[in-house]
Amino acid sequence: MHYLTAGESHGPQLTGILEGFPAGVKLDLAQINQQLAARQGGYGRGNRQKIEHDQVTFVGGLRHQVTLGSPLAMVIKNIDHSHWSKIMDPISPATPENTLRQVERPRPGHADLVGGMKYRHQDLRNVLERSSARETAMRVAIGAVCKQLLEQLDIKLTGYVAQIGPLSVDSKQPTSVTEIDQQLQQNDLRIIDQTQVAKIHDLIDQTKRAGDTLGGVIRVVVENLPAGLGSYTSWNTKLDAKLAAAVVGVNAMKGVSFGDGFAAASHLGSQVMDPIVWQPELGWKRSSDHLGGFEGGMTNGMPVIINAAMKPIPTLYKALPSVNLKTREVQKANVERSDTTAIVPASIVIESVVAITLVEEITGTFDGSNLQRLQQQLADYRKEIKEY
Numbered sequence: 001m002h003y004l005t006a007g008e009s010h011g012p013q014l015t016g017i018l019e020g021f022p023a024g025v026k027l028d029l030a031q032i033n034q035q036l037a038a039r040q041g042g043y044g045r046g047n048r049q050k051i052e053h054d055q056v057t058f059v060g061g062l063r064h065q066v067t068l069g070s071p072l073a074m075v076i077k078n079i080d081h082s083h084w085s086k087i088m089d090p091i092s093p094a095t096p097e098n099t100l101r102q103v104e105r106p107r108p109g110h111a112d113l114v115g116g117m118k119y120r121h122q123d124l125r126n127v128l129e130r131s132s133a134r135e136t137a138m139r140v141a142i143g144a145v146c147k148q149l150l151e152q153l154d155i156k157l158t159g160y161v162a163q164i165g166p167l168s169v170d171s172k173q174p175t176s177v178t179e180i181d182q183q184l185q186q187n188d189l190r191i192i193d194q195t196q197v198a199k200i201h202d203l204i205d206q207t208k209r210a211g212d213t214l215g216g217v218i219r220v221v222v223e224n225l226p227a228g229l230g231s232y233t234s235w236n237t238k239l240d241a242k243l244a245a246a247v248v249g250v251n252a253m254k255g256v257s258f259g260d261g262f263a264a265a266s267h268l269g270s271q272v273m274d275p276i277v278w279q280p281e282l283g284w285k286r287s288s289d290h291l292g293g294f295e296g297g298m299t300n301g302m303p304v305i306i307n308a309a310m311k312p313i314p315t316l317y318k319a320l321p322s323v324n325l326k327t328r329e330v331q332k333a334n335v336e337r338s339d340t341t342a343i344v345p346a347s348i349v350i351e352s353v354v355a356i357t358l359v360e361e362i363t364g365t366f367d368g369s370n371l372q373r374l375q376q377q378l379a380d381y382r383k384e385i386k387e388y
């Protein structure tokens, strides 16, 4: 299975194609649109989200709500395109009128300058339109499709915000995906500890007033993956490595770790390895999960725990120094409308790319042509490893 997205932030639409997804999966469109709405939400978002109302339309691979096994083709309209229709017109030739709003003062932390150098663009809008995280809306739609398959395979997944800027909000350790989901529904920060909400709102408000921005840490937890997904045999078959690439492939992600992550480096081995236990009803388990569910690039049957570190949003209303591409004068960087923090929507995006990567692995390990056969093969495999 693999996917491709296309489309510029203020272009007519985002387009996505997902190839290799099993036939016979009944898709709940409302659930996909609910995920798109969740990605638009969260405290600290900018004004673009007041304009957009993301909804997916299927234009291939789906018949009467059921996947056909042929490529799934999806589109999401950019409502804001109506304000940019001349500037972002794919067809009409460039004129002084439709090349307004050129970007000549590259923003530090964005793809602007290097993208311009590499592709020989003089108007950096040609870079920012595609490097914008607007594209993640399509990854969320594709991820929502994959989440529905995971559900049919009894695999549970969720993501939450564990840190915003300097404030860790991770003091209450949840016990299960279901418990995490219940807590998240109660606030607009996707944090588990409800007592921290007011404090974080204040932090975001203050940061916005100062013309500055915030990053944070996201955690994704996946339950009930069978042991043995991925392989120790070659570097490029390790599933933890594939997940790390998918996570860092999301805009603004600067770090990824599993389980105790970087903290494990400062602990003793005896504090970090997860002791092996065996029980007739449960089969092979571990009495802890410091390693985040991976050994040798393979799932070990414990919950997978992935942490993603997001840098602060690079566009600053109190802009940093830059240099004008045309005049070479030192000037303030371009200021485009922007979020103060996007840690909340990013948590939905990280969940989505994790779901896509897991479905890619599962459909590559078992026969992914048809849902029922896949379910049967996975059930047989689960039985086999339990009895190992």
Ligand SMILES: Cc1cc2nc3c(=O)[nH]c(=O)nc-3n(C[C@H](O)[C@H](O)[C@H](O)COP(=O)(O)O)c2cc1C
Pocket: 046, 109, 110, 111, 131, 132, 133, 136, 250, 251, 252, 253, 311, 313, 314, 315, 316, 337, 338, 339, 340, 342, 345, 346, 349
């Ligand atoms: C959901 C989401 C929303 C984002 N919103 C903004 C934004 O409003 N303004 C901005 O400057 N960067 C935003 N970013 C981050 C930039 O897209 C990203 O930092 C930039 O493209 C450079 O890529 P890099 O940080 O991966 O190197 C957002 C990222 C995500 C995941």
Ligand SMILES: C=C(O[C@@H]1CC(C(=O)O)=C[C@@H](OP(=O)(O)O)[C@H]1O)C(=O)O
Pocket: 009, 046, 047, 048, 049, 052, 131, 132, 133, 134, 137, 251, 336, 337, 338, 339
């Ligand atoms: C459009 C989205 O996020 C955008 C991501 C983004 C960036 O630079 O990444 C910059 C902003 O774009 P604009 O200037 O159009 O408001 C965000 O709004 C979205 O998430 O749907």
